[in-house]
Structure formats: C-alpha cells, structure tokens
Amino acid sequence: MREAHTACLACCILGLLLLSACSSAESRLKQAEQSAARQQLPQPAPADGLPPLPRERVDAPRQSSYVVSAYYDGLGAFSSSAGSFIAGNSLVIPASPDSLGYAVYAFNTNGFNPSKLEVALRVSSNDRCWVAIGDYGLKAWRFYGPYSSSTVINLGANRFLSDGGQFFAAVVPTPGAEVSCDYLVLSYENALQAPFSISGTVTDEHGDPVGGVRVLSDPEFVEVSSDAAGKYYLPLSSAGTFFLSPSSTAGYNLSPLSPTVEVDGHESGVNFSASRVDVRGRIVTSSGDSLSGVTLTLQPGGLLAMSGADGVFEFQAVAAGASTVEAQLAGYTFEPLGFNIVVGSSDFELDDFIATGGAPTFAVRGRVINALNGNGAAGITLLLNPGNRQAVTAADGNYAFFGIGNGSYSIEPRFSLNTFSPESRTVVVSDASSVGNDFFSTPPPVTYQLSGDLIDGNYALPIAGAVVRIARQQSGKLLDVAEMVTGADGRFSFNVPNGTYYILPEKSYYKFQSPAWKIENDDYDYIVAGTLYNDVTWQSFIEGYVYNNCIQCHRPDASVPATPYLRTYQEVITSGTLCNTTVQADAMPPQGGNPELFQRYWTEWTNNNYPLK
Numbered sequence: 001m002r003e004a005h006t007a008c009l010a011c012c013i014l015g016l017l018l019l020s021a022c023s024s025a026e027s028r029l030k031q032a033e034q035s036a037a038r039q040q041l042p043q044p045a046p047a048d049g050l051p052p053l054p055r056e057r058v059d060a061p062r063q064s065s066y067v068v069s070a071y072y073d074g075l076g077a078f079s080s081s082a083g084s085f086i087a088g089n090s091l092v093i094p095a096s097p098d099s100l101g102y103a104v105y106a107f108n109t110n111g112f113n114p115s116k117l118e119v120a121l122r123v124s125s126n127d128r129c130w131v132a133i134g135d136y137g138l139k140a141w142r143f144y145g146p147y148s149s150s151t152v153i154n155l156g157a158n159r160f161l162s163d164g165g166q167f168f169a170a171v172v173p174t175p176g177a178e179v180s181c182d183y184l185v186l187s188y189e190n191a192l193q194a195p196f197s198i199s200g201t202v203t204d205e206h207g208d209p210v211g212g213v214r215v216l217s218d219p220e221f222v223e224v225s226s227d228a229a230g231k232y233y234l235p236l237s238s239a240g241t242f243f244l245s246p247s248s249t250a251g252y253n254l255s256p257l258s259p260t261v262e263v264d265g266h267e268s269g270v271n272f273s274a275s276r277v278d279v280r281g282r283i284v285t286s287s288g289d290s291l292s293g294v295t296l297t298l299q300p301g302g303l304l305a306m307s308g309a310d311g312v313f314e315f316q317a318v319a320a321g322a323s324t325v326e327a328q329l330a331g332y333t334f335e336p337l338g339f340n341i342v343v344g345s346s347d348f349e350l351d352d353f354i355a356t357g358g359a360p361t362f363a364v365r366g367r368v369i370n371a372l373n374g375n376g377a378a379g380i381t382l383l384l385n386p387g388n389r390q391a392v393t394a395a396d397g398n399y400a401f402f403g404i405g406n407g408s409y410s411i412e413p414r415f416s417l418n419t420f421s422p423e424s425r426t427v428v429v430s431d432a433s434s435v436g437n438d439f440f441s442t443p444p445p446v447t448y449q450l451s452g453d454l455i456d457g458n459y460a461l462p463i464a465g466a467v468v469r470i471a472r473q474q475s476g477k478l479l480d481v482a483e484m485v486t487g488a489d490g491r492f493s494f495n496v497p498n499g500t501y502y503i504l505p506e507k508s509y510y511k512f513q514s515p516a517w518k519i520e521n522d523d524y525d526y527i528v529a530g531t532l533y534n535d536v537t538w539q540s541f542i543e544g545y546v547y548n549n550c551i552q553c554h555r556p557d558a559s560v561p562a563t564p565y566l567r568t569y570q571e572v573i574t575s576g577t578l579c580n581t582t583v584q585a586d587a588m589p590p591q592g593g594n595p596e597l598f599q600r601y602w603t604e605w606t607n608n609n610y611p612l613k
Contacts, residue, residue, distance in 0.1 A: 069227030070107045070188075071212040073250070074181040077103040085293065087308040088316060089250060090122075090180045092292060095173040102132075104170045105184055111165040112188045117153045118228055119171065120182035124290065124309045127177035133160060134168035146174055150182075178292060180308035183211065185228045194235035196263050198242065200270035202226045204252075205346070210274045212250060218243045218570035221556075239263050244270065245568040251317025252276045258569055258612065277343055279315040281350030283307040283327060283334075291355050294329045318343050326386040327353045331361060333405030338386040356405075362429050364401040364409065366437030368393045371421070377441040383414050404429050411437060417444045417481055417496060423474065444497035449523040451493035454486050454505055454512075457529035461597040462490025466507035466530070470494050478502060488595060503528060509540045536605045538569050539613040545598065546572060549589040550579075573610040580606040 074091035077084075080103040084093045095101030107114075123129050128146035135142040137159035144153050160167055167186060173179045198217065202210045209230025216223040217234050219242070226232040236242070242261045246254040252274040261270055279298065283291040290311030297304060298315050300323070305313040315325075326338035335354045364384065368377040376397020383390055384401050386409070391399040412424040418441045427434050450470065454463045469483040481501070482494050494501075498519050505512040505528060512530040534540045546566055554566035564575040572579060582588040583602045605611070 069211075069225065069231075070109065070186045071183065071225045071227060072105055072107070072185075073183045073212060074103075076105055076184070077181075078106050079104040085306060087180060087292075087306040088314040090182045090308055092178065092180050092306070092308050093171060093173055094178040095175055097176040101173045101177075102170050103181055104168060107167040107169070107186045109161065109165055109167055109186070109188045111161065114155050114160055114167050114186050114188040116155055116187050117169060118150070118185040118187075119147075119153070119169070120150045120184070120228070121147060121171070122180040122182065122308060122310050122312075123148050123173075124178050124292075127179065127309070128174045129177065129179040130172040130174065132170040132172055134162070135160060136162055141170065143172075178309040180310065183228070185211065187227070194237075196236040196239055197266045198234040198236065198244065198261055198263060198270050199266070199268045200232060200272065202230045202232065202246070202254075202272045202274055205273070205275045210248075210252065212248070213252065213254065213272065213274060214247045215272075216245045216247070216568055218245065218568055218574075221565065221567075221571070236263060239265075243568075243570040245570065246272050248274065250276075276317045277320065277345065277347060279318050279323070279325065279341070279343065279348045279350065281313055281325065281339075281353065283311045283313065283353045283355055285355050291329075291332075294327050294332070294353070294355065297326050297328065299324045299326075318348075320344060324386070325350060327355070329355070331403075332356060333361075333407065337407050360431075361403045361405050362431075362433040364404050364411070364427055364429065364437060365433065365435045366399055366411070366425075366439065367397045368399065368413070368420075368439045368441050369397055371440040371442045377418070380413055380418070380439075380441060381415050382439075383412050385410050385412075404434075406430055413439055413441070415480060415482070416441075417447075418442055419444075447495040447497050448519050448521070449493060449525075450496050450501060450517060450519055451491070451523070452503070452526040452528050454490040454492060454528050454530060456597050457531045459597060459600050461600065462486070462488065462595065463505075463507065463510070463530055463597065464488045464490060464595050466490075466505050466510070468492040469504040469506070470496070471502045471504060472499055473502075488593075505530060508544065509534075534613070535608070535611065536601045537611040537613050538572075538605075541601050542572065542605055543569070545601075569612060576606055576610055 073089040075086060075089055077091055080091065080093065081101045083101065084091055084103060091103050093101045093103050117133070119131055121129055128148055130143050130145040131147065131151065131153060132141040132143050169184060171179065171181045202213045204210050209228065211226050211228045211230060213226045214223055215226070215232050215234060217236065220236055222234055222236065224232050224234055240263060242263055244259050244261060248254060253276060255273050259270065261267055283294045285291055290309065292307050292309050292311060294307040295304060296306065296313050298318065303315050305315050307313045320343050322340070322342050324338050324340050327334040332355045339350050341348055341350070368380045370377045376393065376395065378393055378395045378397060380393045381390055382399055389401055391401050393399045406429050409427045409429065410424055411427060413420045421440045425437050427437055454466055454468065455461060456463055464486055466486045467483055468486060470481050471478040472481055481496065484492055486492055496519055498521060500516055500518045502514060502516050504514055507530070509532055510530045513528055515526065515528065517524055517526060532540050536542070550566045553560065553562040554564065555561065556565060564571065566572050566575070579588065580602045583594060584599050586592045586594050
C-alpha cells in the first residue's frame, strides 16, 4: 500500500515539473492532486523583469575565493504541516496517506548562487522522503529523491534564488511516511574580495565535527557558522589584531572563549573545541519496532524530549549529577518505568525503553479532606511519580490522574502549609483504576509574618529579581512551602505558622546565606546577604545584563538598529566608558529602572578595566 502512495506522489511531482496536458480522467485526477500539493507548499514568486541571462559565468575580481555554509538544525523551519513536532534539535514530519506533510526552510545567501544542499534525514523503515527546492527558472518546486537516508544535492547552474536572494528548500515525506529532519547545510561560493581570512574547525570532545557554531570577528564584525564538517571561514578586508567570539545555541561550552589572532594573510588552524553532555536513548515496542511521539522527562530541571521516527530521543547539555528519565505516552506502558542515572563529564547512553503498545490506561483518584471539619480541601497540589504529573483538588477535594499504565506509583501533596496524613501514598495500578487514595489535611494554626530584605553583602543594596523559597523539614527532607520573587526593594514576606523554616534565595551568579529561622508566636524580620560568586566580571554579571537589556536593539539586524553594537565582550569594552555613563544616567535600557546595585556593578567593572572572567 505504501509503495502505491509513493508512486502516486511521484506522478504528482512529475506533473509539477512537466505541466503536460493530459485528456484522460486519470490525468485530470493527477493534476488535481498536483494542484492541492502546490497550494499547501509556499510557492516561489515569478521573477519579472530579469535582464538577459549571461552566457558565461561572471565573477567579481577577488584574491581569495571561499565557500560559505549556512546551517539550520531541524527546528529552523519557518513553515511546517500540522502534526509536525520537535524532538531535540530535530523536526519530525509525519504524512498521512491522504494529506501532505512538509517543512520549508528559507536561506539568505546575500545573492550568491548555492552550489550544494546537504540534508540530514532519519527515515523509518520502508519509508521515503522527497526534497523539494524552489526553482525560480521553472517558477515551481523541483523535486529530488525519494530518499531513505541523508543526502547531498549538487545544485548546478539552475536559478534557485528569489529576487530577494533567498533559497527555499522543503522536506516532504511520501504519503504515510514519517521523517526526522536533523539539519540542512547550504553551501555557496562568495565571490567578494577576501585578501585576508581566518579559518579553522570546531570539534567536540570526541573529535567529531560540530556544525552551527557561530564565530564573530572583532573588529569588522563578520559572523559565519561552522558547516557540517565543523569548518568555518571568516573573510576579512584588512590585516591586524582580531578577537574571535564563538557562540552556540545548542548548549555547547566553547574553548578558547575569546582568542586573539594576528592576521597578516590567510590564517588557518584557529580551532575551537566544543563540549556538552547529552543523554540519549530509544523507545521500542516489545516486537523491536521504533516508537515515535513518546514524551521523555528529565528531572531535576523538567527537560522534555520526544522520540523521533527512529524511536531515538536526546536531552542536550545536561548538567552533571543525579537525574531521572521517565517515558510517557497515553495508551502505552513502559519497562522500566524510569532510569535513575548519574551524569558525569561524558555523554550517557540509556538502555532501551520497552513500550507495551496500545495497552489500556487507567485513572488514579482520591480526595483530600479537611481533618477539622470533614469537608473537601480545595486547591491542594498533588504530585504523582514516576511521570512528574500534577493534579489539583477541586472544590469538593477530589483529584484524579488519567492515562496511567500498570505499575507502582507514589502520590505526595506539595506546596502547602497544611500537614497531611499520610504524608505520601504508594499506589499499584493493575489492570484497573485505583480509587480511594485519600489524604487528611490539617490547616495551619495562627500564622505569623516571616519577612526580610535580600541585599548585596558588599554594597548593602537590595537584590531584585531573586527567587526566594521557604522550606521546612519533614521526615528527614526539605519540602518547599512557598516561593516569591523579590522586587526592586529586595523585600520578601511569607505568612507561616510556628515552626522552623529554611530560607533559600536563588539568583544566577549569586551565592547566599541560607539561614534557618524559628517562628515562635511572633513575626520575624531578617536581612539575608548575598554576593556574586566572583568579582564583577563580564561572565559573572555584565554579559547577562547586556543580553537582557541591550542586545535587542544594539545589533545590525534589529528592527531599529542602535549603535554602538553591543553583541560581544569586545564590542562592549570598546564602548565601555559610554556604556557605563549611560547606565549611571539610567538611560540604558531606554525605559530606565536600573537598580542602584546594577549601577554600582557597572562602575566596579569599568574601574577594574573590564575583567572577562
């Protein structure tokens, strides 16, 4: 059946290219299918008023020709069909037997003609996938394939660029197929003069190439991305001293952080190492087939991933320490229910999750009862694990978890000042819903105010935007009671009954005291001091400030670009005195509202000659 669908789409595609007139009913049907496909995929606009095409290739004079690579991971699609979903950095594109699946990608080449397109695909067994490219000579999509794996398409001298210099490519599964698109790389020759250059390679901790890492030069501020082979090439118009700034949106830690390169020609071998820890695994059925669309949760952190067409999932840039990975898909149960792992300094490969496909699921129900009057207790949050699912009690105190497969689970009330009996429940689901999982809740007695000021220990100024949690000890572990975010005054306040509470402030780059306060029939007010982990440096504070307050406008591709550009360490310190003056005048960001503490940090950083780290 799938082969028949593939043949049908092939006929539609040939109809797109040939546009031949057919008189038979079968031909008219194929033309209708072709028209429907064309309506669902964005069409390249006709190019009117073109000058006569040159008979021979015309190149601008140059001293060094180089190839530029534009890189998109699967998520870079600007348009995709309904039902497509994200799995890590990939896009999974399903196509039903009677509807079109697609993802369209748009590349800006600045008018330079592309030479080849690399498409990294993962296709389920027996499935196929087309790659469509906007051909502005034909004024239609040109189809390549179908493919059962990754491919490289040499583009030749066809007219693939729109009037605006854009290149369009679409990934199109055959009917009934499902494909994971990992990345696309478009290569094109830049014919501008490049009398000077810096080039190198980006590799990971295993020595494998890393694509999509951006490298920016300062001065000249040329930015390129590494290609699928990890190579980058920075064209420069002059010699001199250049600072390079590598960056990654995929969670890589890059080294060196800001190398200095003396350029007196074409400088090669300026390499970067990229490292991160990924956790990977696979979902298979009991018969060994891949299962896509399964949601995976990694705790702590609540990171989500989804299995792709080959059943593979991946958590990227995972922090070191103990973690739990659990699988969830309605209608399926999994063996094991979850993996407890300890993440270290290298990638972690999990054993397979075995899914029992199509197994029925059940509900877990219960009620939270006010122990003082027997009424239902509303608004109580309960947590079910494995799965990290939450339910909140209704007005009558009832709660329910749905879509639960066979297995053993724990239920625990959370985020409440009430005390509960029992403190948690173990529930075993075995081919039937589990009911009567009740808790008795005792509301707190008279409460008192637990408040304080969060201040910088060096400047005695309030710290705004910090999350302050309070927790109390129960059965040998800390349970969160409540949390809030400090305002401009650094103030926090909670109403709590008698007891001992731990104050746990959190804010990036800061370390805090975590005092334990005993509330005993009275309000209590305290000062909690925090300090930066390091002195004020680019990495400890200024970089985050610039990212949150400046970079949206101070870059060339902003809707209303503002100068000076403030994207990198080198750009900021080049205008360091001006930046500090503007911050002290409360004019950056334009809406003002700079806390005095932030102004002190900028002054300290400026006076210390802009330390990097």
